[in-house]
Structure formats: structure tokens, C-alpha cells
Amino acid sequence: MTALLGKDLVGLEHLSPDQIRLILDTAEPFKEVSERPIKKVPALRGKTIVNLFFEASTRTRISFEFAEKRLSADTVNVAASGSSVQKGETLVDTAKNLEAMRIDMVVIRHPSSGAAQFLGNRIRSNVVNAGDGQHEHPTQALLDLLTIRDRYGKIAGLKVCLVGDILHSRVARSNIWGLLKLGAEVGVCGPDTLMPRGIEQLGVCRFRRIEEAIEWADVLNVLRLQLERMERGFIPSLREYYRVFGVTVERLDRAPRELTIMHPGPMNRGVEIDSRVADGSHSVILAQVTNGVAVRMAVLYLLAGGRPELAEAANRAAAPPPE
Amino acid sequence: MRPLLLQGGRVIDPSRDFDRTTDVLVQDGKIAALGAGLGSPDGVDVRDVRGKVVAPGLVDVHVHLREPGNEDVETIASGTRAAVAGGFTAVCAMPNTDPVTDNQAAVGFIVRQAARAGLARVFPIGAISVGQRGEHLSEFGEMVAAGAVAVSDDGKPVVSSHLMRTALEYARTFGVPVADHCEEPTLATGGVMHEGLVSTRLGLKGIPAAAEEIMVGRDILLAELTGGHVHLCHMSTRGSVELIRRAKEQGLRVTAEVTPHHLTLTDHACEGYDTHAKMNPPLREAADVAALRAALKQGVIDCIASDHAPHAYDAKEAAFDDAPFGIVGLETAFAVAYTELVLGGALTLPELIARMSSAPAAAFRLPGGALTPGAPADIVVLDITARWTVDPANFHSKSRNSPFAGRTLTGRPVLTLVGGAVVHEADGTTL
Numbered sequence: 001m002t003a004l005l006g007k008d009l010v011g012l013e014h015l016s017p018d019q020i021r022l023i024l025d026t027a028e029p030f031k032e033v034s035e036r037p038i039k040k041v042p043a044l045r046g047k048t049i050v051n052l053f054f055e056a057s058t059r060t061r062i063s064f065e066f067a068e069k070r071l072s073a074d075t076v077n078v079a080a081s082g083s084s085v086q087k088g089e090t091l092v093d094t095a096k097n098l099e100a101m102r103i104d105m106v107v108i109r110h111p112s113s114g115a116a117q118f119l120g121n122r123i124r125s126n127v128v129n130a131g132d133g134q135h136e137h138p139t140q141a142l143l144d145l146l147t148i149r150d151r152y153g154k155i156a157g158l159k160v161c162l163v164g165d166i167l168h169s170r171v172a173r174s175n176i177w178g179l180l181k182l183g184a185e186v187g188v189c190g191p192d193t194l195m196p197r198g199i200e201q202l203g204v205c206r207f208r209r210i211e212e213a214i215e216w217a218d219v220l221n222v223l224r225l226q227l228e229r230m231e232r233g234f235i236p237s238l239r240e241y242y243r244v245f246g247v248t249v250e251r252l253d254r255a256p257r258e259l260t261i262m263h264p265g266p267m268n269r270g271v272e273i274d275s276r277v278a279d280g281s282h283s284v285i286l287a288q289v290t291n292g293v294a295v296r297m298a299v300l301y302l303l304a305g306g307r308p309e310l311a312e313a314a315n316r317a318a319a320p321p322p323e
Numbered sequence: 324m325r326p327l328l329l330q331g332g333r334v335i336d337p338s339r340d341f342d343r344t345t346d347v348l349v350q351d352g353k354i355a356a357l358g359a360g361l362g363s364p365d366g367v368d369v370r371d372v373r374g375k376v377v378a379p380g381l382v383d384v385h386v387h388l389r390e391p392g393n394e395d396v397e398t399i400a401s402g403t404r405a406a407v408a409g410g411f412t413a414v415c416a417m418p419n420t421d422p423v424t425d426n427q428a429a430v431g432f433i434v435r436q437a438a439r440a441g442l443a444r445v446f447p448i449g450a451i452s453v454g455q456r457g458e459h460l461s462e463f464g465e466m467v468a469a470g471a472v473a474v475s476d477d478g479k480p481v482v483s484s485h486l487m488r489t490a491l492e493y494a495r496t497f498g499v500p501v502a503d504h505c506e507e508p509t510l511a512t513g514g515v516m517h518e519g520l521v522s523t524r525l526g527l528k529g530i531p532a533a534a535e536e537i538m539v540g541r542d543i544l545l546a547e548l549t550g551g552h553v554h555l556c557h558m559s560t561r562g563s564v565e566l567i568r569r570a571k572e573q574g575l576r577v578t579a580e581v582t583p584h585h586l587t588l589t590d591h592a593c594e595g596y597d598t599h600a601k602m603n604p605p606l607r608e609a610a611d612v613a614a615l616r617a618a619l620k621q622g623v624i625d626c627i628a629s630d631h632a633p634h635a636y637d638a639k640e641a642a643f644d645d646a647p648f649g650i651v652g653l654e655t656a657f658a659v660a661y662t663e664l665v666l667g668g669a670l671t672l673p674e675l676i677a678r679m680s681s682a683p684a685a686a687f688r689l690p691g692g693a694l695t696p697g698a699p700a701d702i703v704v705l706d707i708t709a710r711w712t713v714d715p716a717n718f719h720s721k722s723r724n725s726p727f728a729g730r731t732l733t734g735r736p737v738l739t740l741v742g743g744a745v746v747h748e749a750d751g752t753t754l
């Protein structure tokens with residue numbers, strides 16, 4: 001059957017609200033798989049998946065790899081360092097080679113925006129975007145959505161503010177699309193130097209002070225501030241960034257309501273987020289990591305043509321015999 | 324060479340507001356006479372051009388012919404073949420070749436290669452700085468003596484204001500314009516498209532309009548300081564238009580060009596990471612396109628130039644960040660402009676012809692752009708009813724990188740004469 005998501009998952013911008021809900025709903029039964037002693041279902045048995053990482057990323061790659069293995073797929077990891085990529089092979093040659101090897105799916109992380117779509121347009125295999133440049137990181141946003149839904153039982157009507165480097169963040173873009181499509185109100189907060197042009201026109205509220213964002217929001221999704229932003233002059237110092245934009249216990253104590261704190265990781269403690277906040281009761285950061293595997297299982301399963309109503313049955317069938 | 328009579332065409336000579344149906348007699352490489360019933364001298368080659376438009380050969384003051392150095396993607400022969408197919412009888416070749424055209428020998432090489440090809444006239448543009456490194460002035464005097472008609476470091480901006488100042492001053496002795504690619508590098512570095520909502524959505528690094536306008540403003544101030552002639556290449560923003568308007572009102576020696584693509588496409592063409600829409604300056608917004616069209620109509624922007632920029636067939640087959648800037652334009656320039664601007668109501672046909680022939684010739688003080696008796700017979704015959712679909716596989720250029728592939732356009736050069744010689748005749752169906 002044709003997959004309900006289309007051939008590739010490049011981003012959330014072009015998914016419908018129903019498609020996003022479908023992924024989240026399909027992730028629910030897969031959550032349980034990871035809680036079993038034998039964490040495996042046969043849903044993708046016989047499928048070959050290449051994890052093609054042109055950019056270092058330990059946690060996203062590991063999360064995808066767990067998702068693939070728990071679905072019983074055969075996986076190969078290709079990292080940029082030491083691969084033909086560094087020897088000057090172009091993306092189009094990489095695509096042609098993958099096509100020639102008749103693999104079923106490619107999970108791609110690439111420093112150039114549009115790389116996942118580029119690959120998807122040129123090979124028959126399904127392509128999953130694991131982060132392309134500053135464009136989208138759809139599975140991260142999906143796991144963020146799932147985590148919010150777990151916590152509140154809904155997404156519509158919630159106020160979610162993304163804090164930090166929106167300009168360079170693919171996580172921010174995917175979150176904005178996903179949250180807006182599911183009916184949340186979305187805020188963005190950070191210095192103007194880290195805000196992309198025209199961001200308000202996407203339908204988000206703009207906050208220049210973290211205090212205002214905290215007063216407004218139900219959920220803060222605190223983005224990682226990369227060190228090189230300081231080196232390139234977007235902010236004067238990490239110290240001042242923390243003073244002005246850091247999500248601290250003191251600031252959260254003044255919030256009119258209990259906030260939920262999210263972070264896509266890896267965290268810079270004491271830069272964008274106070275350690276006491278990251279480890280505190282507001283934080284759902286580890287729940288995000290857990291949900292990451294389930295969401296990626298759902299995406300891979302659906303792209304492979306899996307039927308959502310069968311996901312649960314597939315799990316049951318594969319459950320270990322009762323002791 | 325046999326005399327040639329173009330019979331019964333609509334003859335438009337924008338250099339003197341001439342627009343009527345008449346005959347044109349070409350003899351000894353020159354326009355011998357204009358008028359109805361010129362008769363037919365013995366042995367004359369009579370061409371029935373009823374229903375067609377007879378205009379001065381088009382003039383393009385900004386092309387990249389890639390020779391020497393990158394002959395795989397274009398040569399002077401293939402580039403001028405593309406030019407005459409597009410109705411151009413004269414093109415100005417930018418000096419960002421390899422090696423850079425920054426001395427008299429290099430200029431002479433281009434002149435000789437163009438003569439050998441025997442198609443369009445090629446007027447070399449010499450580099451402003453040695454190696455286009457932005458440091459030391461090239462030898463303008465020797466380059467002009469060898470045939471250069473302007474100086475430019477195009478491909479790159481002139482970063483140093485001091486260098487731009489001295490170039491404008493020094494060029495005055497030789498009476499040539501200094502053509503600048505206006506781009507403030509610290510704002511533009513790493514940018515791959517216009518900075519705006521589309522770049523935000525695509526997650527691509529933008530080049531703000533201000534990166535161009537700062538340099539336009541600077542160049543205008545330096546033109547005022549020096550009295551030199553600055554020519555502003557490929558203008559793309561409404562802010563630049565306003566700066567040029569004011570400069571012209573002040574009477575400064577400022578001329579400007581705009582490309583067919585900046586007059587017709589916006590940053591939305593980059594959607595889907597279409598690398599054929601990657602150019603520098605980038606495609607801007609609808610309001611910029613509207614301002615550029617109005618400026619062209621009013622003469623605030625003097626002329627259309629193609630910025631013909633060939634690239635290898637696979638160079639654009641890359642991630643957007645990695646693809647080169649630029650598109651080929653010689654073979655689509657007239658049809659794109661005619662379809663979008665004339666049929667779209669922004670310009671009249673005589674205005675378009677002026678902006679593509681007499682105006683660029685005047686800006687660079689080139690011969691051509693006129694159909695006066697005694698002038699060299701550089702003539703194009705245009706079929707303004709022909710509809711054709713752009714198929715880059717049919718280009719005479721060696722390169723195929725066009726954002727207009729698949730577009731159905733109206734208007735096509737069917738006959739091109741350079742110095743009275745037929746250098747291009749359309750086969751009737753394809754360009």
C-alpha cells in the first residue's frame with residue numbers, strides 16, 4: 001500500500017495536521033516496546049536502512065539506530081569522517097551509490113538545508129530527514145509534540161515558547177510548524193541577532209525578554225546555544241547570554257503558572273539553562289529522549305507502508321510469551 | 324557580400340524614435356538606406372520580413388564567456404553563437420576569466436578569439452585590479468588601447484572604497500565606465516539567497532537588500548566625489564532604485580543595468596531548493612520586481628543586461644548551499660523580457676528595444692544601437708508572435724543552467740546581422 005506519509009519525511013511544513021497526529025498516535029504502542037525485556041518487534045524485518053550522517057550527532061543517530069533495531073531492520077551506519085564524503089564525493093554521487101545498493105530507507109543528517117529533499121527527489125528509497133542544515137529536524141519536533149501531549153493530554157490551546165537561537169535552529173522551524181498545525185500558540189524568544197527575518201509572519205509571537213516569555217508560556221523549549229555563535233559575534237559572551245536569556249530557577253519562580261521545560265539536547269548547563277532547572281521537577285528532558293525512539297519507530301514504520309492500526313497488533317504478536 | 328534588403332518589416336530605431344513599416348537596405352556592411360520602395364539593386368538578397376520587427380542588434384553589457392580558463396562550460400565562440408541566436412550583435416565580456424583579463428595581452432586575446440569566431444562583436448571589459456584581488460589598479464590605459472570598453476571586478480565587489488575611488492578617477496582619462504558588482508561582503512558572506520520570509524522557511528542564509536544598497540550608496544558618493552562614471556551591475560532592490568533615482572536627479576554620472584530574471588522572478592523561485600534560482604545578487608521580492616520594472620520604464624535603470632553565467636551541466640546538481648551562483652541568459656533574455664514586460668504591459672516594444680540596444684550602447688559608449696544610414700548593419704529581425712518553449716538542450720551556449728526551462732515564451736529573433744553578414748537564422752521551430 002502507499003504510505004500514509006508519502007515517500008519521505010523531509011519536514012513538518014508540508015505535513016497535514018492529520019499526518020502529524022497519525023505519527024504521534026502510531027508512536028504510542030511503540031513506547032511500550034522499549035519497556036519490555038526483549039525490545040524488538042518484527043515490523044521491519046528484512047528491510048535495510050542506512051544512517052547517513054554527514055554531521056556528527058551522537059544522540060540522534062543512536063536514537064534512530066535503536067528505533068531501527070527495535071523494528072528488526074538491518075542497519076548500516078555511514079559517518080562523514082573517513083567516508084567517501086570527505087574525499088569530495090558529491091551528494092548526487094552518494095545518492096546514486098545508495099540507489100545502486102537497493103536499500104529500503106535512508107536516514108540522513110546533513111549540514112546543508114535541503115539535502116534531505118535533494119536525496120529524496122533522486123532515489124526510490126524512503127528518506128527520513130534527521131536534520132538538514134538550518135531547515136528542519138522533523139523527528140525532534142515530533143518527539144517534542146509527543147512529550148507535550150503526554151504531559152497535558154493535548155496540544156491545542158497550549159502556549160509553547162522556543163527560547164534561544166531561532167536563526168540557526170532546524171529544531172525551532174520544525175517545532176513551529178508542528179505546534180501551529182496542532183493548534184498550539186507559539187512564541188519565540190531571544191536576541192534579535194538570533195532571530196530570522198520575517199519569523200512573525202509564520203504566525204508566532206515575538207518576545208525580546210525571557211521574563212515576558214516565562215510570563216506568557218505553558219511550555220518553554222530551550223534551544224542549545226552553540227559556542228560558535230559567540231565566536232561569530234551574534235552575542236557578546238556566554239556569560240551575558242545567561243544573565244539576559246538564561247532559564248533560571250529564580251525566573252521560573254516568578255512565573256504565574258507551573259511551566260514545563262524542554263530541551264532538545266545536548267544542554268549547555270549554565271548557558272541557556274540553569275542546572276537546577278534541567279534537573280528539576282519542571283523538566284521533561286529525559287522523557288523527550290525516551291519518546292524519541294518511539295516517534296522514530298513510528299516514522300520508519302509508516303514510511304515503510306505500515307498501517308497504523310496494525311502497529312498495536314504487530315506489537316502484541318511479537319510480545320514475549322508469558323512467563 | 325551581397326546587398327540585402329529587409330522588406331516590409333516594422334522598423335524600430337529607438338535612437339531616434341523611429342517606428343514605421345518600411346524597408347532597410349544593407350550594403351557593404353552598412354545600413355545603406357531606409358524607406359519604402361527602395362527597389363532591388365542587382366543581385367540583392369531580398370528578405371520578406373512583413374509582420375516582423377526590424378531593430379538594432381541587441382547589446383548586452385554584462386556577459387561571462389568563460390574563456391580563457393573554463394572552456395568546458397563556454398567559449399567565446401559558443402557564447403557569441405548563443406548571443407546572436409538571442410538577437411545580440413554586441414556583448415561585453417566580464418574579466419573574471421582564468422587568468423583574469425587584467426592586462427592588454429589578455430584583452431587582445433579576447434578580441435582575437437571573437438574575430439576568429441566571427442559572430443557577435445565582443446567588447447572586453449578589463450579588470451579594475453590586478454588579478455581582481457582588490458589591491459592594485461590594472462593598466463587601464465593599455466587595456467583600453469587594446470579594445471577594453473570598461474573596467475570591472477565583477478564576480479566580486481570592489482571592497483576597498485579607496486580602490487573604487489582611484490578607479491573612478493583614473494578611468495576618467497580613458498573615458499570608460501567603472502562597473503561594480505555591489506555587495507557589501509561582511510553582510511553578504513555565506514548568503515545564498517535573498518534574506519526574507521522564504522530564506523527563513525528554507526533555513527538558508529540570506530543576503531539582505533542592504534548588502535547591495537550600501538555599496539550602491541557608496542559608489543554614488545564616490546561618483547560625486549570623483550566625477551567618474553560608475554555603472555551599477557545587475558540591480559536587484561527597490562532601495563537601490565531610489566538611490567540611483569536621486570543620483571540621477573543630482574546629475575551624477577551613474578548608469579545601471581538589471582537582468583531579465585530580476586525583472587521577472589522572486590525569491591519564491593528558490594522554493595524546493597531549486598538551484599537554478601540561485602544567483603548573486605539573489606532574486607528578491609515582488610515589491611523589488613515592481614520597482615525595478617518602473618525604474619526601467621522611467622530610465623532610472625538604463626538597460627537590461629543578461630549577466631549570462633554558464634556553469635557545468637552538473638554544477639547545479641547539488642545542495643543549494645553548494646551550487647554556484649548564476650544562470651545563462653543570452654538565448655532567453657529577449658523572449659523573457661518581451662513576454663513578461665511588453666505583453667505584461669510594463670514597457671512598450673520600442674521601450675524594450677531601447678533598453679536592450681540603444682541604451683546599453685549609450686551607457687558604455689559603444690557603436691550600435693541605431694538604424695541610421697551609414698551605421699554598421701548590426702540588425703535583428705524579431706518575430707514577436709512566435710511562441711516557443713524553452714528547452715535548454717537546444718541552447719547554443721555550452722551550458723544549460725536556466726530557471727526558465729519549460730516556460731512557454733513569446734518573441735524570438737529570426738535573423739541576426741552583424742556588419743551586414745547573416746550570423747543567425749532561426750530554423751523556424753526551435754531557437
Ligand SMILES: [Zn+2]
Pocket residue numbers: 477478479504556557603604
Ligand atoms: Zn556580478
